[in-house]
Amino acid sequence: MNPLSRSIRALAARLCCGRTLERLIDPILADIELEFRQHVQAGRVWRARLVVVGGYGGLIQAVALHALRVCGWALAFDEPARRTGWFSLGAFVVLTIALTLPPALGRHVDGVLALYLVPQAIPLSIPLALSIGIGYGWSQGTTGRDMLRRVAMLGIAGALVAAATMEWLMPAANQAFRATVIRRSAESGRETTITMRGGIHERSLSELAARIRQTAQTGPFVASEYERLVTDLREINAAMPRGRHLTANYLNLVFHQRVALCFAAAALGLLAVTTATAIRSRNLARTVFVGFAGLYVFAWFGGDPIVAATRPAISAWTPNAGAAAISIILLGVASHRRTLTLFRHD
Amino acid sequence: MLELLVSEGRLYGLELVSASRGALKRGTVYVTLGRMEEKGYIKSRQEGVPATGGLPRRVYEPTTLGRRVCDAWGLLRQRLAPRFAR
Numbered sequence: 001m002n003p004l005s006r007s008i009r010a011l012a013a014r015l016c017c018g019r020t021l022e023r024l025i026d027p028i029l030a031d032i033e034l035e036f037r038q039h040v041q042a043g044r045v046w047r048a049r050l051v052v053v054g055g056y057g058g059l060i061q062a063v064a065l066h067a068l069r070v071c072g073w074a075l076a077f078d079e080p081a082r083r084t085g086w087f088s089l090g091a092f093v094v095l096t097i098a099l100t101l102p103p104a105l106g107r108h109v110d111g112v113l114a115l116y117l118v119p120q121a122i123p124l125s126i127p128l129a130l131s132i133g134i135g136y137g138w139s140q141g142t143t144g145r146d147m148l149r150r151v152a153m154l155g156i157a158g159a160l161v162a163a164a165t166m167e168w169l170m171p172a173a174n175q176a177f178r179a180t181v182i183r184r185s186a187e188s189g190r191e192t193t194i195t196m197r198g199g200i201h202e203r204s205l206s207e208l209a210a211r212i213r214q215t216a217q218t219g220p221f222v223a224s225e226y227e228r229l230v231t232d233l234r235e236i237n238a239a240m241p242r243g244r245h246l247t248a249n250y251l252n253l254v255f256h257q258r259v260a261l262c263f264a265a266a267a268l269g270l271l272a273v274t275t276a277t278a279i280r281s282r283n284l285a286r287t288v289f290v291g292f293a294g295l296y297v298f299a300w301f302g303g304d305p306i307v308a309a310t311r312p313a314i315s316a317w318t319p320n321a322g323a324a325a326i327s328i329i330l331l332g333v334a335s336h337r338r339t340l341t342l343f344r345h346d
Numbered sequence: 347m348l349e350l351l352v353s354e355g356r357l358y359g360l361e362l363v364s365a366s367r368g369a370l371k372r373g374t375v376y377v378t379l380g381r382m383e384e385k386g387y388i389k390s391r392q393e394g395v396p397a398t399g400g401l402p403r404r405v406y407e408p409t410t411l412g413r414r415v416c417d418a419w420g421l422l423r424q425r426l427a428p429r430f431a432r
Contacts, residue, residue, distance in 0.1 A: 027376055055372065
């Protein structure tokens with residue numbers, strides 16, 4: 001077995017049940033090995049390498065399908081998982097509405113424009129809703145390994161939805177919002193020229209990365225470059241004050257914050273589970289988790305501006321890293337108290 | 347998949363993928379095989395560790411129930427096909 005297959009199998013042996021290992025992981029890894037050997041013996045070295053890449057792609061697909069199936073089964077038959085699912089869904093709806101309402105109550109915003117604001121709230125409400133759902137919905141009777149596996153799956157699902165929203169839905173919705181506002185403004189006679197250039201919040205992650213490379217070469221550009229045509233709507237565009245210089249570092253910060261936000265669901269979910277497991281009293285565990293979650297939110301919005309300006313990646317990833325560090329400490333406490341047994345072999 | 351197993355008797359997952367001529371993908375074949383095994387249509391057993399080393403392969407074959415389901419499905423398709431063709 002090659003080193004990568006050996007590592008994958010060792011990881012799967014720790015995380016998956018014996019049946020999944022025997023029926024899903026082992027046969028796929030055995031196929032990859034066999035095909036690779038057959039092609040190498042026939043002298044088709046490059047073909048053998050391609051087969052290995054395709055084989056690992058197939059393995060990822062198979063594991064993703066299996067995870068979806070297990071999640072579906074868990075939501076249908078597993079009481080703690082079902083409770084967590086319903087709590088998370090309820091919290092997601094409430095939080096999305098709560099985060100959309102303040103800007104939606106603005107003077108110029110009607111029903112259609114409010115709908116365009118919803119995608120902005122989704123990446124924030126997913127991690128918060130999942131952590132609330134996990135914290136309040138999970139019973140303490142479930143074993144630690146099962147909890148962590150399910151939280152990991154929920155975290156991955158949340159990260160995928162948040163990433164898809166930020167890559168496609170949010171830039172398009174922001175652009176549509178601004179286009180509608182400017183069109184209405186022009187129709188009412190306040191604006192005569194309509195020339196639209198996408199702002200940073202109307203760019204997908206890939207477009208933002210391209211802008212960072214361009215800005216690093218050409219130097220900072222002025223925010224008003226694309227804002228000068230919407231001066232009448234300053235209250236809507238207040239997030240980016242007129243004349244502010246957008247440096248490559250600032251764009252880098254926005255980029256890393258968006259990617260880090262995708263993983264916020266996993267970080268907060270892990271924090272919720274470890275807090276619930278390490279602290280025996282449920283009410284105390286909830287209070288402590290709310291405190292940690294508050295610190296997490298503070299780290300997002302109240303980070304050091306100097307670090308943010310000079311080391312954007314560090315600044316953006318600090319909340320997730322902090323949550324992971326606290327989770328590891330709590331895991332240690334839970335293991336010490338024997339309330340959590342990780343990596344049980346069945 | 348069941349038809350292939352009934353006609354060939356005993357196949358590995360990878361052989362099923364190549365025998366299906368593109369209809370089955372390697373990423374989905376083992377998940378589907380697992381579900382079919384849970385339903386009792388097929389059974390599998392692990393072969394011994396190969397002489398060249400590495401992981402042992404798993405071979406799949408249809409059960410009696412699987413053969414009957416496949417026959418019933420074939421009969422149903424035979425009966426329904428003319429009606430749909432009309």
